[in-house]
Amino acid sequence: MLPAPFDVLPETAYRVLNLDAGETLFRQGDPSRGIFYLITGSVRLLRFARGGETIVVHRAGPLETFAEASLFVDVYHCDAILEQAAQLVELRRDPVLRQFHSDPLFAMALTSRFATQVQTYRRRLELLAVRSAQERVFTALAEGFLTGDIKTFATEIGLSHEATYRALSHLVRRGHLIKTGRGKYCVKTT
Amino acid sequence: MLPAPFDVLPETAYRVLNLDAGETLFRQGDPSRGIFYLITGSVRLLRFARGGETIVVHRAGPLETFAEASLFVDVYHCDAILEQAAQLVELRRDPVLRQFHSDPLFAMALTSRFATQVQTYRRRLELLAVRSAQERVFTALAEGFLTGDIKTFATEIGLSHEATYRALSHLVRRGHLIKTGRGKYCVKTT
């Protein structure tokens, strides 16, 4: 049920929660209980500007973890509000830290997970820095971002789906991409 | 000289390198030697699309680390080319891993560093999803992204510096921000 490396944790280290849309998982300043893993649904992490405006710090979706840093700090630094009803796993802080200290493989795997995420996010940031839609779509494709459907792909790379379709057409017409099927494209091999 | 948590590493764990612009630090497929920390200068991490096009996976600047994931994988997955001449520290893989296993505090600190980075990158990605320049600038300010000068700030939040200056002016005129000095702004308290 849990993704690696959390699958080695004993049953006492986590519990499954079912929450409705709009419910609060934790609030800024609450003592940190642990990391969370979303099975289904979505959660918004919110902070509040001094003027009172709400700032969405992050939006977590299915199969994602969030609040990882809470392992190493004492309190949550933002609010977590359920966007959609969700089933999620609370990975309790103390048992996870205990595992971290007693099990070097777990420690390594956890660190490796974070390091890989850092890498992935950097790639996405670099991608979003590309101004031209065509170049961005091409790069994203070459980097393997197109896994599901085009609309999801478009959202991930920060373009409207129309702009994405257009860029794809242009790239095919200009010979940089090959269309291998409905909604399927691949980078042309030299 | 080294930032936490690497400052606890023994001298044998690292060495300082001086490289010129254009030099290659490592190539895709090279056995991974370790993490790098840039003192000055900049490095581009590049991958190559099948069509032969160069893709910038990441650009690292002064005081940044890169190739963190190399600790946990055997080979580099991209090229590292010096953009500007740089002084950098090579944190050798084996000694770092040894420290990781023998020193739980180091392990924790390293993991915490990565977790915090993940958090920061997620915030930046969320920020880049904000379409309006004014809203983006406001959010970025409220989130504390303005640390150095405005041009750096502008780059970080994916706007031209002109658009950023304009957005700042508008926000001040509309009463959302207070200008506290040349290039200094703060969010208005309710």
Added chain:
DNA sequence: TTCACCTTATGATTGAAATCATATCTGATG
């Protein structure tokens, strides 16, 4: 089969940010 719905796809219009241009202010340096 028919209907509804979603994805894919493309055309037309618009708006907002990039770009180009210019000027002032500040700090560093000789």
Added chain:
DNA sequence: CATCAGATATGATTTCAATCATAAGGTGAA
């Protein structure tokens, strides 16, 4: 002090992606 480089700042123009509109192709359910 004079000069120069860079940051700050704003105006004018252009560009390009968002948006709005529309339609064909596919899929699943009644």
